[in-house]
Amino acid sequence: MIAIRDLSYTYPHGQSPALRHVDWAINDGEFVLLAGRSGSGKSTLLRCLNGLVPHFTGGVLGGTVVVDGIDVVSAGPRRLSRLVGFVAQDPEAQAVLDQVEREVAFALENAAIPPDDMRARVEEALALVELTPLRDRALSTLSGGERQRLTIAAALALRPRVLVLDEPTSQLDPQSAADVLRALVRLNKELGLTIVLAEHRLERVLRYADRLTYLEAGQIVVDGTVRQALAQLDDAGIDVAPPLVKVARALGWQPLPLTVTEGQAFAAQVAAAPPRPPSPQPAAVVPVLEIEGLRFAYHGRPALNGVELTIGAGEAVALVGRNGAGKSTLLKCIVGLLAAQAGEVRVAGRSTRGRSVADLCRAIGYLPQNPDDLLFAETVADELRTTLRNHRLPESAGEIAALLRELGLDGFHDVYPRDLSVGQRQRVALGAVTVTRPRLLLLDEPTRGLDGATKAALVAIWRRWLAGGAAILLVTHDVELAATIATRTVVLSEGKVIATGATSAVLGGSSPFAPQIARLFPGRDWLTPEDVVDNVAANVAANVALTRGQARHNGNDMENNDAPIDQNLYAPG
Template sequence: MIRFENVSVTYADADRPALSGVELTVEEGELCLLAGPSGVGKSTLLGAVSGLVPHFTGGRLGGRVTVAGRDTRTHKPRELADVVGTVGQDPLAHFVTDVVEDELAYGMESLGIAPDVMRRRVEETLDLLGLADLRDRPLATLSGGQRQRVAIGSVLTVHPKVLVLDEPTSALDPAAAEEVLAVLQRLVHDLGTTVLLAEHRLERVVQYADRVVLLPGPGEPPVVGDPASVMAVSPVFPPVVGLGRLAGWSPLPLSVRDARRAAGALREELAGRSPVPVAAPAADGEPVAKASGLSVRRGRIEALRGVDLAVRPGEAIALMGRNGAGKSTLLGTLTGLYEPAAGTVRVDGVVPHRTAPRRLVRHVGLVPQEPRDLLYADTVTGECAAADDDAGAAGAAAGTCRALVEELLPGVPDDTHPRDLSEGQRLALALAVVLTARPPLLLLDEPTRGLDYAAKARLVTHLRALAAEGHAIILATHDVELAAELAHRVVILADGEVVADGPTAEVVVSSPAFAPQVSKVLRPQDWLTVSQVAGAMGWSG
């Protein structure tokens, strides 16, 4: 169905190919997972399948890519639209209408599909992806995860032979991610759809893949094989694989179920030991931020109801909950984007919605889900210079932002345009911009979206250092592994209300939805991360 024959891609002004020597065949009805560190060419490979590379991106395509017998060099993306459905990392970039139901129908209208068939397919897709309650909602009012599901639905309605998905679960809560993956499984198994997807959250998808294509480094040829054999040598791997590698399990488990079967002896050895939790800050002192009885309306929707929350210096809180639960609204209220309908909110002694933005950045900083909202300059250097200038009043020295970029995103050239960075790289740049002012309260909305495991580890290290210096941190996240590694507390929102608030282990171990992989493998013990287990067992590697 998809064939790469000695494919290379070199972009204009690049000093090396983004892809080189790719030989790959993806069969009909196969779910193929594309894995590898950030910046190795995964999005380029996906773009070559849909024809976006080189027709939209430019650059030079060497070799040959065919999809269902059509050469992507001679067929432009619109001439492949009935065969290939594509969802990129940024759902907003794909939307052409304003309302959910219209967006689901648009692709079919473009292909001239009969109205009665269109109506039936829209209804089927609304049910498949749990979107029926959102059918009349404006796209601008949806959460990031809801937009992701709409973007996937908009290509499913066309019934393409091939689905190309770039980070399809990155903005979804665990339950919604499972629903989407179940849909993909059904398409592959029942309809023979070919699915090629790139995903950094391998813990969600690797067990469903028929094959894994690993891109080990920029321009290096891929390693192709069954998931277990590729994961055994891959530089990126989920926690359950990391646990299996360290414990020496064979065959290497890919799912929690397989790992539990192999972990009996390990559970016995750990029974008399206790994990070292993330060190909590002192409970005394005034909160950096406090919300009391907070209610917020967004249009006709009551997004938050009676929220009480106090965040102390040095505390890292993971704010979790299903898509649309109110997480981004709470962060937005703490940064003055929304005015409370009831209750009060204060941050570092000021009322956010009554404080001028240039003053407020010295009290609270927000890294949004869409990092491009913060990036306006033409180069990385330009962004860093602007951040240093904006943060000057907070005592930031020249070069502060660039030093942070090098720590979070090593090796990125100064003259790189932010739009030429991957989603994860743009997020790291936006984080550096916000951190330059060193605000007492740091808010991050889905901070690991698009980040590989190495980049996530660097982020965790940096955030731990900030917390140790007294910065308070709130992360709105669906990444349960991030919460396990970093958070002192977990707060779970549902329909705008706080339904759980407590130490990380107490909240997540008992939750089927929000427990990390290691917790599920070693339940009922309170282990959360591979590093905790490795430390207790004296493992290294």
């Protein structure tokens, strides 16, 4: 279905090729997962499959790309649009019309699909991504996840033979992501649709893929079945394995499980460590954010309904919930972009009522879902300088360089921000809102488009900021991130707080937002691979101590009987 030979590509004014001598073949009906670090060339490679590269982007392309016997460069995007359905990283950039049903029908109208067939296809596409109840909604009222599902529906409506998706679950809650992926698997298995999907959250997709292709610096470095590719990546020292696979490797499980169901038989044999003594009650902290009875409605439709929340200095709180639950709305009310109809918000003890957004942003760093909303300067470094100028703060080239280095953007100082990948733009925007070192950080899907290594680096940065007294309210669908960084988790549903507490309790094995490890070991308060390995090690240590204690007891008895002791009998293991 897809044959790529010696493909190289350089963007206009690019200093180096984005793709280098790529050879790649995908069979009809395959489901291929494309992985790689942010900026490795994944999006560029996907855009070569429908002709957006080079017809839309310009630049210099060498080699050949053939899809279903059609030379992509010769045919161009118009001809390829009926054959290759494309879902970009940024769903906002793909929308044309202002209403859900019309948006799905737009491509069908342009393709001159007969009206009866068009209606059937629209119904089918909306149902596949569970948007039928929202068919009459304006796009401006949709959440980021709902916009993402709409983009997928619009691509599916044309019934392409190849579906190319660039991080299609990045803004979806776990349940919506699973529903969309299961729909794609149905199309793949039942209709033979060829699927090429780029994703950083491998734990969501590995179980469905036939192959895993890993891209690094514009070159394919690993390509094979999922288990083969994971083994090759591990041998190469490239750590992209999801939590389940990390635990399986650490404990020597074979064959390597790819799903929680496959891992449960192994997990049942893992003994829990002895109960740990209860942790001391944390000392009272000074509240940085206080929310009381907050209410907000869009055109009479309630979005927040009496929200109560307090966050103290040094505390990271994850806010989770289904798409459209009101999470982003809550952040916008806190920072003053939306005016709450009732309730009170205080930051550092001071009410936000009547204060301007500019004033609030002296104490609040707000990172929206779409990083492009914050990017308008000519260079990456200028984005950070602009923030400092707006707040009349001194500009320190050394501090700007240090923050960019922390964010993994060293060497991008003079690059135009919108030329960067989505993950890189996300980090530039994060730098722009945190260069003033605000007391409170509001982060809306901050790891969207980020690879595991970059995400881990950000977590390390956030922990340093927390240790310095900052507070973080983190909206995320990445439950593995919440398990790693959040001390508390709040679940929002239809504008109401329905659960709040310690992350280990709220994200337990029965929660729809449970991370892989919590589902693998329900009831044990384990959330991360480190929790499992540490507790297993503690259990082994306890058993060794018990054995040694018994050895000493037996040794005393033997000594009393003047019998020799075999010291090796009690050696660990």
